[in-house]
Amino acid sequence: MEFLVASAIGILTAGGLYLVMRLRTFPVILGVSLLTYAVNVFLFASGRLVTGAPPILTDATVYTDPLPQALVLTAIVISFGMTAVIVMIALGAYLGTNDDHVDDAPAKEARRAEDAT
Amino acid sequence: MTHWLIAPVVIPALLAPFIILAARYHIGIQRVVNVAGVLGILAVALGLMVQTADGTVLLYQLGDWAAPFGIVLVGDRLSTMMVVLMALLALCVLLYAIGSGWDERGRHFHALFQFQLMGIAGAFLTGDLFNLFVFFEVLLIASYGLLIHGGGNKRMRAGVQYVLFNLLGSTLFLFALGAIYAETGTLNMADLAQRAELIPADGTVGIRVAAVLLILVFAIKAAVVPLHFWLISSYAEAPGPVAALFAIMTKVGAYAIIRVYTMVFPPELEATAGLHTDWLLPVALLGLAVGAVGVLAAKKLDRLVAFAIVGSMGTVMTAVGLFTPVSIATALYYMIHSTLAAAALFLIVDLVRHSRDSLKLRLEAPVAGGALIAGMFMLAGIAMAGLPPVSGFLGKLMVLQAGFTHPLAVWIWAVVLIGSLITVVGFARAGSVVFWKAQADAAPVAASGQSAPAPLAFVAVGALLALIVVHTVFAGRIYAYTTATAQQLFAPDAYLETVLGTPGKLSDGGKDAYGDAAKAEGEN
Numbered sequence: 001m002e003f004l005v006a007s008a009i010g011i012l013t014a015g016g017l018y019l020v021m022r023l024r025t026f027p028v029i030l031g032v033s034l035l036t037y038a039v040n041v042f043l044f045a046s047g048r049l050v051t052g053a054p055p056i057l058t059d060a061t062v063y064t065d066p067l068p069q070a071l072v073l074t075a076i077v078i079s080f081g082m083t084a085v086i087v088m089i090a091l092g093a094y095l096g097t098n099d100d101h102v103d104d105a106p107a108k109e110a111r112r113a114e115d116a117t
Numbered sequence: 118m119t120h121w122l123i124a125p126v127v128i129p130a131l132l133a134p135f136i137i138l139a140a141r142y143h144i145g146i147q148r149v150v151n152v153a154g155v156l157g158i159l160a161v162a163l164g165l166m167v168q169t170a171d172g173t174v175l176l177y178q179l180g181d182w183a184a185p186f187g188i189v190l191v192g193d194r195l196s197t198m199m200v201v202l203m204a205l206l207a208l209c210v211l212l213y214a215i216g217s218g219w220d221e222r223g224r225h226f227h228a229l230f231q232f233q234l235m236g237i238a239g240a241f242l243t244g245d246l247f248n249l250f251v252f253f254e255v256l257l258i259a260s261y262g263l264l265i266h267g268g269g270n271k272r273m274r275a276g277v278q279y280v281l282f283n284l285l286g287s288t289l290f291l292f293a294l295g296a297i298y299a300e301t302g303t304l305n306m307a308d309l310a311q312r313a314e315l316i317p318a319d320g321t322v323g324i325r326v327a328a329v330l331l332i333l334v335f336a337i338k339a340a341v342v343p344l345h346f347w348l349i350s351s352y353a354e355a356p357g358p359v360a361a362l363f364a365i366m367t368k369v370g371a372y373a374i375i376r377v378y379t380m381v382f383p384p385e386l387e388a389t390a391g392l393h394t395d396w397l398l399p400v401a402l403l404g405l406a407v408g409a410v411g412v413l414a415a416k417k418l419d420r421l422v423a424f425a426i427v428g429s430m431g432t433v434m435t436a437v438g439l440f441t442p443v444s445i446a447t448a449l450y451y452m453i454h455s456t457l458a459a460a461a462l463f464l465i466v467d468l469v470r471h472s473r474d475s476l477k478l479r480l481e482a483p484v485a486g487g488a489l490i491a492g493m494f495m496l497a498g499i500a501m502a503g504l505p506p507v508s509g510f511l512g513k514l515m516v517l518q519a520g521f522t523h524p525l526a527v528w529i530w531a532v533v534l535i536g537s538l539i540t541v542v543g544f545a546r547a548g549s550v551v552f553w554k555a556q557a558d559a560a561p562v563a564a565s566g567q568s569a570p571a572p573l574a575f576v577a578v579g580a581l582l583a584l585i586v587v588h589t590v591f592a593g594r595i596y597a598y599t600t601a602t603a604q605q606l607f608a609p610d611a612y613l614e615t616v617l618g619t620p621g622k623l624s625d626g627g628k629d630a631y632g633d634a635a636k637a638e639g640e641n
Contacts, residue, residue, distance in 0.1 A: 020281075020285065021151070024124065025277065027631050028281060031283050032281065032285065033289070035285070035288045036288055039288050039291040039292055039295070042291075042292060042295045043291060043295045043298075045295075045299070046295040046296070046298045047298070047299075048299075067298070068295075071247060071294070071295075071298070071456035072249065074247075075291050078251070078254050078287070079284075079287070079288070079291075082254075082258070082260075082280070083282060083284075083286050085258070085261055086281060086284060087278045089261070089265065089273060089275050089276045089277055089280055091278070092265075092273045093270065093273035093274045093277045094268075096270035096274075097270045097273075097274060100280060102277060102278060103278075108373070112590070
């Protein structure tokens with residue numbers, strides 16, 4: 001199971017980073033989502049992997065670490081909310097400039113045009 | 118246990134929803150509430166600073182749960198000083214925003230402003246790393262809203278870059294936290310400091326990776342080169358007062374580096390040996406150089422100031438990178454100075470924007486009220502570049518002195534001195550084009566229709582400049598304070614003792630209290 005979890009985190013991270021480097025809003029947002037999934041799984045794994053054990057007090061003899069679960073919960077809420085924010089801002093920027101590049105390249109062209117006049 | 122410690126977080130947390138819900142359509146009430154809130158935070162912060170001035174460490178356990186399981190807020194010299202700085206800056210910026218009418222150009226400025234203060238104050242006061250992450254997010258969420266306040270396409274584009282970069286930074290922060298938790302099983306800073314020492318010399322790989330990830334995150338916040346490139350366009354495109362408020366946000370990153378890397382991962386710790394001087398110092402010098410060159414090369418006034426911030430963070434990080442008590446004291450002194458100077462410059466740039474067609478560095482009609490604005494620009498520029506007589510000069514002198522015995526001393530001296538020179542040239546060029554030559558050119562063109570900002574805006578900028586002067590005049594006393602602060606940071610025993618030794622629920626001493634409460638409940 002360690003191998004599965006580790007490779008899942010690795011693949012998600014690699015895919016996320018690749019998409020982020022595309023520098024256009026839609027792939028970048030997808031990439032950021034993949035990265036946040038990766039980090040959530042990673043946080044889970046940071047409390048050691050235990051299967052079938054409860055994180056809260058019960059009659060069980062084996063427990064899993066409850067703290068990573070609390071951390072993951074907070075992290076999910078924050079990253080999900082932030083992704084929603086970036087979608088809205090990116091949409092606003094796209095509708096305003098009719099261009100979905102994340103970098104400054106089109107601004108450079110505009111500046112050149114401005115200098116020429 | 119003093120309850121005042123949580124007030125800088127709770128006051129904005131209560132006022133911001135009030136502003137949104139009750140005073141939504143009344144800009145007057147919003148202004149009054151916001152100013153009152155900032156004054157309240159300032160008063161509380163000053164009170165806390167007086168309490169901690171003798172070296173006491175204040176502790177607030179949320180819900181009375183003992184560390185390391187409970188959430189704690191800790192106030193020592195460093196954190197209370199930073200909260201005071203934040204409140205002073207916020208007051209000036211807020212007065213400027215009201216005076217120049219920026220707060221009316223979009224909705225929810227005042228609520229977002231309060232949320233921003235809540236996040237910053239929380240980040241300074243928190244005692245564990247995960248809550249540092251949470252408060253970082255709070256301040257970032259508010260800053261996203263403030264950055265695109267007033268709208269406009271360019272601002273939106275800058276906003277996309279800023280939000281994305283910070284989102285990636287947050288993800289990296291979580292990776293770092295996960296790695297630290299996996300290695301040590303705790304995220305409370307005091308607890309972490311004790312456990313990091315116990316890691317055997319042959320098992321340091323994990324904690325080393327975690328420490329490097331963490332310093333990368335803080336370096337992003339502190340705009341350390343090469344992780345600074347988000348700063349330039351976002352700060353340049355942000356509304357003037359918002360950019361001025363953001364001057365404290367880069368210092369949050371520097372604060373976090375100072376806090377975590379003196380207490381949790383000190384230089385003598387085997388796991389992180391060499392991280393500070395071998396890596397941080399050269400990178401900081403590079404930042405100083407990049408900032409200085411950027412100031413010289415900038416074609417617009419707002420970008421020039423943004424590069425000046427990168428350069429001043431380079432100076433701060435140079436002092437931090439030396440990592441001796443003397444250099445940390447210097448870094449803290451310079452941090453106060455650079456916050457005030459950067460904020461003043463951004464506000465002055467906004468004043469120029471009011472009466473000039475563009476911020477491009479080319480000949481245009483003279484700026485309305487030119488002499489006053491030009492004078493303020495000159496004073497702030499001198500402060501930023503580090504010329505005598507104001508505090509930037511003293512700060513740079515201390516940096517040079519702190520680096521005197523270091524092996525890289527030649528480099529430090531060369532970069533700091535040449536960097537200052539280039540920055541001076543850049544500011545002089547900008548000032549002469551925008552203010553001086555424009556007067557000589559004197560082709561009277563009709564002003565671009567915008568009314569000049571109210572006197573309150575000038576008062577706010579004047580207050581920031583006055584603070585810089587005060588910072589210079591009382592340099593001795595302030596340096597004595599930061600020296601004591603640095604000594605406290607390098608001897609964290611009182612901090613550890615207070616955080617881990619104070620009883621609460623779940624601690625050994627607290628069990629009785631908990632039992633008594635249960636018993637009392639049973640009797641009722």
